[in-house]
Amino acid sequence: MIAKAKIIKGMYLDSVKLMLISKELRGLQGVEDAVAIMATKENKDILAATGMLVEEAKTAKDSEIVVVVKAQDEPKAESAMQKAEELLTAPVKKRSGDKAHPGSIQAAVRDLDGADICLISVAGKYAAAEANKALDMGLHVMLFSDNVSVAEELYLKQKAVDKGLLMMGPDCGTAIINGVPLAFSNVMQAGHIGLVSASGTGLQEVCAGIAHRGEGISQAFGTGGRDGKNAIGGLMLCSCLDFLMQDADTKVIVLIAKTPDAEIQAKLWEKIGQSSKPVVVNFLKDMEVPPIADMQYCNSLEETAAIACAVLRGDKPMYPEGEGYPLPKPIAGRKYIRALYSGGTLCYEAMQMYKRRRGHYPKSNIASETEFMLKDVWHSEGDCFIDMGADDFTVGRPHPMIDFTLRLKKIAEEAVHKDVAVILLDVVLGYGSHINPAKELVPVLQGLDKEIVVVCHVLGTEDDPQHLHEQVKALKDAGARVFTSHRRAVAEALDIVEQGGV
Amino acid sequence: MGRVTSIGTKVRSGEYRQLYSAHHKVRNFLAGEMLLSVCSRDICAGVYRIVLDRDDVEGIESVEVAEGKLYVNGKAYCFGAGEVYHAPVLDEIRDYPLLIHNLNGAEAMMMEQYTKGSIPSLLIKGALPNTVDGALLRYYREGLRLLFAGDxxxxxxxxxxxxxxxxxxxxxxxxxxxxxxxxxxQTQKKELSKIVDTIIHESDVNNPLIRTFMMQAKELDLDADWARFLSSLAQHGGSYLAEMQEIMKHGASSGADQLSGFFVACELFCSGMEQRIRKTVKKE
Incomplete structure (x- = not known):
């Protein structure tokens, strides 16, 4: 074994480069260890302990960086030192890839003549500045990014209102504009129901419900979840309502939002009162609503779709027949539901349904009251409803609608508990989502203990790229109880545990 | 004229030419015993930092700060009071169960998504005994054992x-x-000043980069990423995870190493912590 060292003088290096050099050298054939390190007394002790404190490293000053290599023989050590030299003097690589992409919104607009909407998906700290640029250029904005401050959101939305533009988001995951699905959206036929929503999967679930009833949409706007808060003032909810009230293609308006603050509710009720078109409202909570002509309040996303279609047709709400699964026989000790959602609003709606039945919420990572918040999001307790699309699970990972890895792991983990009766899942289809969710889920579902019932809600339309009926069939064949209505899937899960488990 | 995105309150007037370290997004100039960092726009604001509205800061050889004026390589940059970055004052924690819930969640995520080459990665993955990493790991584990023993x-x-x-x-x-x-x-009103003084004294800070970091830590002169992370720990929702991710991007492993020290402080002085780092010591 032989060690060689080189002191780096007169070069200004950063830690990232030092680490990359260490990593590259360690990967060379015949190299046992390598490090680029500050030559402090303590680090020299470390080098000494590993047989790497050669003479040159000993003479390095505290403030100098030393590259030390330990290799099998002299030629390999020498070759590694040459490589180190090369890496030290290599210029910083900036960007790779030879395909020309526009480097700015301005360049993109130049490339795509006539574009009037800009979808922004960049790291949160740059998002507001990019949205601001787009608004300045007269573009409508769909801001997919999150981690934008309330103050920035308010500024952007006020600017958009002043300019007569849309500012959807931040954290707006779904919109269908002029028939074009943006981000996570389903394929919808053109029709006469116009939607505005401060909830992504809420909007998708209602759209799918409308499609299941043979109707289509005029527009589907997202506003971002905070629009209904006092701090934002419902600016985009109101703007989009105004648009739909004026839009000739829209005959029925649907408004969905996770319970807006009281002041914003008042503002929205006033606006709805001025509408000459029927409005169907769902604030995802049981609540008293003011009597407004031609306004109907709904308690579930399925009901919202059913009523909107019924109002459009001048008919009764239509609910397809149940799937007719017989309740399974109870099994002693199996009593809990473990819900693993990819859609935040679906998880929220399921929690509301649970509360209606049980009088309290289940444990959750998205509980708004501390009492019901999971102590550790990675360990379920009792009946537990988890939104796996929340930041707890998505930082540094793709969203669970795209990547099933973490959810599959969690399904397997939940299934080993002998007190779990039901695993409740959602599968969201459409653009942006995984291209074949059933292919991911089926092997895992087939491997589960047969005492556990899997209840699965598939959100999608027949025209979605994943083919709704194929997904439903594959999941049913794997033994899951499959529903295309979220309300019915949750009701099934609750029915099973309430009759004493499986 | 160029534009300044932010300039920290502790950036003193003067001319800075002596480069200490360089990266295409950050150039650190010696400023007495400390450093003044000149950064591109995607680096967060800090009290010893000047953040320029530029994609990179390559080629910057000199910085001159005068009353309300800044010259970079002799070229004037404008800024006003709105660009001056003040470290935020953090409020006292009121919902302690929420804080502990969030701290535990954040620590779990840091331990799961450890940065390669960082202290958490060594603690979790281990290292071969006769290597630099192996030797470092032995010191770090012993250090942790002594910390939890109060020495x-x-x-x-x-x-x-x-x-x-x-x-x-x-x-x-x-x-x-x-x-x-x-x-x-500051946020939980626990008296720890004597222990902090001991740690700083024994740290024998001899490096301008570490001195600047240590001074910011001691004075709680938080940079914007740390400020957002610590504020988010007192809030509902999981935003603290995204904020922590921003810190993990600092340097090669600096952010992750600083976070591991931060979580050890929490394990030592916040009741209800799950002692994830302490448990790695017992694995020995």
Whole structure:
């Protein structure tokens, strides 16, 4: 074994480069260890302990960086030192890839003549500045990014209102504009129901419900979840309502939002009162609503779709027949539901349904009251409803609608508990989502203990790229109880545990 | 004329030419015993930083700060009061169960998504015995054992000046430890000043980069990423995870090493912590 060292003088290096050099050298054939390190007394002790404190490293000053290599023989050590030299003097690589992409919104607009909407998906700290640029250029904005401050959101939305533009988001995951699905959206036929929503999967679930009833949409706007808060003032909810009230293609308006603050509710009720078109409202909570002509309040996303279609047709709400699964026989000790959602609003709606039945919420990572918040999001307790699309699970990972890895792991983990009766899942289809969710889920579902019932809600339309009926069939064949209505899937899960488990 | 995105309150007037370290997004100039960092726009604001509205800061050789004026390589940059970055004052924690819930969630995520080459990665993955990493790991584990046993001076000696990076990982850990303790002291009203003084004294800071970090930690002069992370810990929802991710991007492993020190401070001084890092010591 032989060690060689080189002191780096007169070069200004950063830690990232030092680490990359260490990593590259360690990967060379015949190299046992390598490090680029500050030559402090303590680090020299470390080098000494590993047989790497050669003479040159000993003479390095505290403030100098030393590259030390330990290799099998002299030629390999020498070759590694040459490589180190090369890496030290290599210029910083900036960007790779030879395909020309526009480097700015301005360049993109130049490339795509006539574009009037800009979808922004960049790291949160740059998002507001990019949205601001787009608004300045007269573009409508769909801001997919999150981690934008309330103050920035308010500024952007006020600017958009002043300019007569849309500012959807931040954290707006779904919109269908002029028939074009943006981000996570389903394929919808053109029709006469116009939607505005401060909830992504809420909007998708209602759209799918409308499609299941043979109707289509005029527009589907997202506003971002905070629009209904006092701090934002419902600016985009109101703007989009105004648009739909004026839009000739829209005959029925649907408004969905996770319970807006009281002041914003008042503002929205006033606006709805001025509408000459029927409005169907769902604030995802049981609540008293003011009597407004031609306004109907709904308690579930399925009901919202059913009523909107019924109002459009001048008919009764239509609910397809149940799937007719017989309740399974109870099994002693199996009593809990473990819900693993990819859609935040679906998880929220399921929690509301649970509360209606049980009088309290289940444990959750998205509980708004501390009492019901999971102590550790990675360990379920009792009946537990988890939104796996929340930041707890998505930082540094793709969203669970795209990547099933973490959810599959969690399904397997939940299934080993002998007190779990039901695993409740959602599968969201459409653009942006995984291209074949059933292919991911089926092997895992087939491997589960047969005492556990899997209840699965598939959100999608027949025209979605994943083919709704194929997904439903594959999941049913794997033994899951499959529903295309979220309300019915949750009701099934609750029915099973309430009759004493499986 | 160029534009300044932010300029920290502790950037003193003067001319800075002596470069200490350089990266295409950050150039650190010696400013007495400390550093003045000149950064591109995607680096967060800090009290010793000037953030320019530029994609990179390559080629910057001199910076001159005068009353309300800034010259970079002789070229004027404008800024007003709106661009001056003040470190935020953090409020006292009111919902302690929520804080502990969030701290535990954040620590779990840090331990799961450890940055390669960082102290958490060594603690979790281990290292071959006769390597630099193996030797470092032995010191870090012993340091942690001593910290949890309350022998702070001996613990600090296991970390200081040890590890890879321009700011050795062990020094970054001590910065995070001090930052964590100062934060606990300010937001939870626990008296830890004597222990902090001992740790800083024993840290024997001899490197301008670490001195600048340590001074910011001691004074809680948080940069914008740390400020957002610590504020988010007191809030509902999981935003603290995204904020923590921003810190993990600092340097090669600096952010992760500082976070590991921060979480050790929490394990030591916040009741209800799940002791995830302490458990790695027992694995020995």
């Amino acid at each position: 702070y001076p001996a613990a600090v000696r296991c970390f200081r000046h040890r590890g890879i990076g321009l700011s050795p990982a062990g020094d970054d850990f001590l910065v995070g430890l001090v930052l964590g303790m100062m934060w606990v002291q």
